[in-house]
Amino acid sequence: MTDISRRAVLGVVGVGAVAGLTASWPRLTGSDIPGRGTDALNVAILGTSQDAASRAGLVQAFNAKFPHIPVRILAIQGADWSDFFAKILTMVAAGTPPDVVVVATEGAQLFADRLAAPLDDYVTKDAEAMSDYFSDVHPALIESFMYKGHLFQLPIDFNAANMYFNLGTLSKAGLELPSSTWTVDDFLSTARAMKKSSGGGPFVSYYWTNRLWGGVVPWLYINNTSFLTEEKSPGGDWLWNRFYAGDPAAKGRSGGYLWEHSNALAAPVEESFDVLRTIVREGLGTSPAQGGGNQLVAQFAGGSIGMTPAGGYWVEGLSEAGMAGKEYDVQFFPKMQSQKAQFGSSGYAIMKTSKRKDDAWEWVKFCVSREGMKLAFPTPNTTPTRRSMCNEALFGAKGPAHWKVFYDTLDTLPSAPIPAPPQQAAVETALIKNVSGAVTAGSRSAMQSNLRALDRDLTQALKIQA
Amino acid sequence: MTTVTKTPQATEPASASRDTAARTRRSERRLALVFLIPTVGGLALFTFIPIVGSLVLAFFKWDVISSPKFVGLSNFIDIVADGTVRRSFLNTILFVVTTVILQLSVALGLAALVQSKLPGWLRSIFRSVFFFPLILSAASVSIMMSYLFNQQFGLVNWLLGHIGIPAVPWLNSGPGAIVMVILVYVWQNFGFSFLLFLGGLASIPREVYEAAAIDGASGWRQFSRITLPLVSPTILVASVMAIIASLQIFDQPYVLTRGGPGDSTRTAVMVIYESAFQQLQFGRASAIGLVLTVLIMLVTAVQFRLSRRFVFYS
Amino acid sequence: MTTNTLVAQQRSKRPLSARLASTSKIVFLAIAALFTLGPVVWTILTSLQPPTESLGATPSLIPKDLSFESYKAVFQQVDMVLLIVNSALVTLLCAVGQMITAAMAGYVFAKIEFRGRGLLFGLVLATMMVPMQVTIVPVFMLIRGMGLSDTLLALILPAIPTAFGTFLMRQYFLGLPDELGEAAAIDGAGPWRTFFSVYAPLATPGLAIVGILAFNYHWNEFFRPLIMLISEKNYTLPLGLVTLQGNKGTGSVATILAGVVISMIPALFVFIFGQRTLREGLTAGSHR
Structure with missing residues (x-):
């Protein structure tokens, strides 16, 4: 009897298990993910499924x-670009590469070198639509996506490293927003004044994150140097002559940047690191934090941070944290030997392996059109590459008084992308791992030995055949 | 298995029972086969074949995009020459030694205290508390610890500030980050050894202690003369498990520091992950994995050797 | 007066030094408990702050005003429900699968004799020596070959055969007397019935240990999901939480910690209901 009832129970459990398994089968195999396995143009972006959803309008207009x-938008989460590229590479390894990928400067040359198809023929063929785009976009951005004479991406957004100021902190120190031509000495005295007037409590005048974008690089660029040698490849005239013939800013543009050797031992590099060492030594800034710096918004809004490097992307984040545009402002990075600005950009790349390259091109083209870009960036969470779109409508309501600084950085200053050769992951690791040591070094000679280690690691990293 | 097949089709009186025996035997073998297939077949598919695959792959250069290329020992030569890989193995060994020693001593100390004379309700509370971190995910723990130990804004440095200690760069300096990874790891994992020790201690008869107390031995003497030797088999089991687990440490440094600053918290498994899935160097990743496996086997062998000398079996 | 006599009585029972020792013991244990639970309590308290206030200018132990805003925010920012469903599916199927296969294999290794049993069991145990991280690349390729890349099954299938679980169940079955099976055989039960009606029901406590260990491991697992899962829709909780620490400086501490607290809840149930089983089972296992 007990045996029968137990069998009955077991039977019910068994049936339940089978039913449960059947019901969850689509989840287990991922077949419930919309568009999966169907024949669609797969577009991979860095972001959450919300970011993918926010592109629904874009997809709709495209369709x-x-x-x-x-079109199927694949949102790929990651704390930073290297996480994202790791996932794309994993997709390639898994045999399911997407057709189109949003690639940032960090990965542009890696993709150009191994994974992306050149856009040259498409651009030439669609010259008319392209002229409208190029006439609205600064050539520096285009050049940053050229590689060995070929164009691999059309930039859709960018972020230059500008200095964000908490105006409350600034006025407490009795200061006003510095002029656009301020110097590193001005920066240091501002930081000292902020620190002095801060009173107790946790406060840093200058907060920075140890990464490729906005880490040491802006400080190197304003001293007209970099931790890698910067050369340019020939070529690219097919584009410059055709689309930028009359533009003085396009004079001397090349077939793309080449970062092939370490430059860590150059004297100007040491000068820049000295500035950062001063910042850390005097307690004006943090020794750089690792990672994405997700606590930054609350700290800056809460007045615990005086200055920090950020781009147009930060406006939306600060606004969400409840910080009004009039409570902070932006300015260029200060001057050293020069005021060369660093920026990072992103754009869609078409994968070499894609079987739908023509469709992919239509998507790329649509996304850089006025209509597409307006749909893609409804909020100021980045800086659009079209000059005409960096306007009152986008930044006026939520942004700081000097929001024009975001695009003026390109228009009025010399600029260059963050140095990201095809071996970017290894290079960034080598950089990050030696920067903390160098800027926290107790003496100049200790810092120099850190720079020598950086030089060695960079040389090793660049040797990896990407 | 062949013993039963010889049974002849005889007409002896015993044949009926022998027949059933043979049937039972056959049926038993069928059961064994069916019952073993999922585990043995599964392990063959998902462990043995991959081990062989790793062994082979270690001698190739392969990035998935182009076809694999035989390169002989060059992956091994490369990883020996690579400072980052060397450092990651040194870090791994450092983590293993420190976390295992800390984990076992904290666990044994607390277990001994909890198991000694205590009111019952207190004992069960403490038992639960020390076991608690074990059930959390390493990722969650690392996330919350990274906020607690934040240099500028974390609670720990704020509290330290109140007793006059300047902000410690827990995650932003090499030594700080190493200490963090060790702390976070031990905090989460000592509960497992604690559980094992509770069992080990419970099996020591109370009379042994009472006899020792009559002889005038107390406190530390009791612990070192009675508890330690009698609990030594458990120490062996706990240390083997702790060492094998900590040789694979990944989650904590990945979430806390991504291996930084510098390479100071990069571990062997992190380098495997980075080589394979960030650089698509699958051959190199396999080579590093093989070295790690050999290390684990060596450590285990040495432990069992040592245990013959030092472990007290009653 | 009365107090005096009380003290005197107590004194007569236990010497001062012993009482001091036992008090200091409790104090010491209490401090250790504080260090163990403190971070968790802080996490819960911080998650109860509004998203914008967490980790403000001064860290505080007690939130000024309690709110569940951060919990609302975490559900808005990521698909928490989906993360939980994914984690639950993976964990449940891994646990049940391991219980079934480990019970079957453990039984055979414990109770059925055949040639090469020792060798086969030795091989099964040997697989425990090779860490899963070492074989992840070939496993990844295997999964790709099976067409299961970026699915939850990619996490479940390779996790179902378990050497450790088989070992535990074998130990458990060894502890059950052979006479039970012999008696069943005399009653005319074949090997299958002997297993299903006699041994399997008795093995429930052992199965519980295998299940709880599997639950705890796979609910909290990070390394394999990090590699095997690509689509956000397939993410499990730990992976979702780590990536919730958004890109380029957005995301609030309280929100993320709210997610951490939510992820603790199922584990808490295991803690409450499984603690005893686990403690007793593990300590028994390590002794046999």
Whole structure:
């Protein structure tokens, strides 16, 4: 009897298990993910599924024009770009590479070198639509996506490293927003004044994160140097002559940057590191934090941070944290030998392996059109590459008084992308791991030995055949 | 298995029972086969074949995009020459030694205290508390610790500030980050050894202690003369498990520091992950994995050797 | 007066030094408990602050005003429900799968004799020596070959055969007397019935240990999901939480910690209901 009832129970459990398994099968195999396995144009972006959803309008508008090209946005989460590239590479390894990938400067040359298809023929063929785009976009951004004479991406957004000021902290120190031509000495005295007037409590005048974008690089660039040698490849005239013929800013543009050797032992590099060492030694800034710096918004809004490098992308984050545009402001980075600005950009790259390159091009083209870009960036969480879109409508309501600084950085200062050769992951690791040591070094000679280690690690990293 | 097959189709009186025996035996073998297939077949597919795969792959250069290329020993030569890989193995060994010693001593000390004379309700509270961190995920723990130990804004440095200690760069300096990873790891994992020791201690008869107390031995003497030797088999088991687990440390340094600053908290498994899935150097990743496996086997062998000399079996 | 006599009585029972020792013992244990639970309590308290206030200018132990805003925010920022469903599916199927396969294999290794049993069991145990991280690349390729890349099954299938679980269950079955099976055989039960009606029901406590260990391991697992899962829709909780620490400086501490607290809840149930089983089972296992 007990045996029968136990069998009954077991039977019910068994049936339940089978039913449960059947019900969850789509989840287990991922077949419930919309568009998975269907024949669509797969577009990978860095972001959350919310970011993917926010592009629904973009996809819809695209499909109104191209109803025969179904598009699937794959949101790939990651704390930073290297996380994202790791996931894309994993997709390649898994045999399911996407057709189109949003690639930032950090990975531009890696993709150009191994994974992306050149856009040259498409650009030439669609010259008319392209002229409208190029006339609205600063050539520095285009050049940053050229590699060995070929164009691999059309930039859609960028962020230059500007200095954000908490105006409350600034006025407490009895100061006003510095002029656009301020110097490193001005920076140091501002930081000292902020620190002095801060009173007790946790406070840093200058907060920075140890990474490629906005780490040591802006400090190197304003001293007209870099931790890698910067050369340019020939070529690219097909583009410059055709689309930027009359633009003085396009004079001397090349076929793309080449960062092939370590430059860590150059004297100007040491000068820049000396500035950072001063900042750390005097307690004006943090020894750099690792990682994405996700606590930054609350700290800056709460007045625990006086200055920090950021780009147009930060406006939305600060606004969400409840910080009004009039409570902070932006300015260029200070001057040293020069005031050369660093920026990072991103754009869609078409994968070499894609079987739908023509469709992919339509997508890329649509995304850089006025209509596409307006749909892609409804909020100021980045800086659009079209000059005409960095406007009152985007930044006026939520942004700081001097929001024009974001695009003026390109228009009025010399600029260059963050140095990201094809071996970017290894290079960034080598950089990050030696920077903390160098800027916290107790003596100049200790710092120099850290720079020698950096030089060695960079040389090793660049040797990796990407 | 072949013993039963010889049974002849005889007409002896015993044949009926022998027949059933043979049937039972056959049925038993069928059961063994069916019951073993999921585990043995599964382990063959998902462990043995991959081990062989790793062994082979270690001698190739392969980035998935192009076809694999045989390169002989060059992956091994490369990783020996690579400072980052060398450092990651040294870090791993440092983590293993420190976390295992800390974990076992904290666990044994607390277990001895909890198991000694205590009111019952207190004992069960403490028992639960020390076991608690074990059930959390290493990722969650690392996230919360990274906020607690934040240099500028974390609670720990704020509290230290009140007793006059300047902000410690827990995650932003090499030594600080190493200490962090060790602390976070031990905090989360000592509960496992603690559980094992509770069992080990419970098996020591109370009379042994009472006899010792009559002889005038107390406190530390009791611990070192009675507890330690009698609990030594458990120490062996706990240390083997702790060492094998900590040789694979990944989650904590990945979430806390991504291996930084510098290479100061990069571990062997992190380098495997980075080589394979950030640089698509699968051959190199396999080579590093093989070295780690050999290390684990060596450590285990040495431990069992040593245990013959030092472990007291009653 | 009365107090005096009380003290005197107590004194007569235990010497001062012993009482001091036992008090200091409790104080010491209490401090250790504080260090163990402190971070968790802080996490819960911080998660109860509004997203914008957490980790403000001065760290505080007690939130000024309690709110569940951060919990609302975490559900808005990521698909928490989906993360929980994914984690639950993976954990449940891994645990149940391990219980079933470990019970079957453990039983065979304990109770059925055949040639080469020792060798086969030795091989099974040997697989424990090779860490899963070492074989992850070939496993990844295997999963790709099976067409299961970026699915939850990629996490579940390779986790179902378990050497450790088999070992535990074998120990457990060894502890059950052979006479039970012999008696069943005399009653005419075949090997299958002997297993299903006699041994399997008795093995429930052992199965519980295998299940709880599997639950704890896979609910908290990070390394394999990090590699095997690509789509956000397939993410499990730990992976989702780590990536919740958003890109380029957005995301609030309280929100992330709210996610951490939510992820603790199921583990807490295991803690409450499984603690005893686990403690007794593990200590028994390490002794046999």
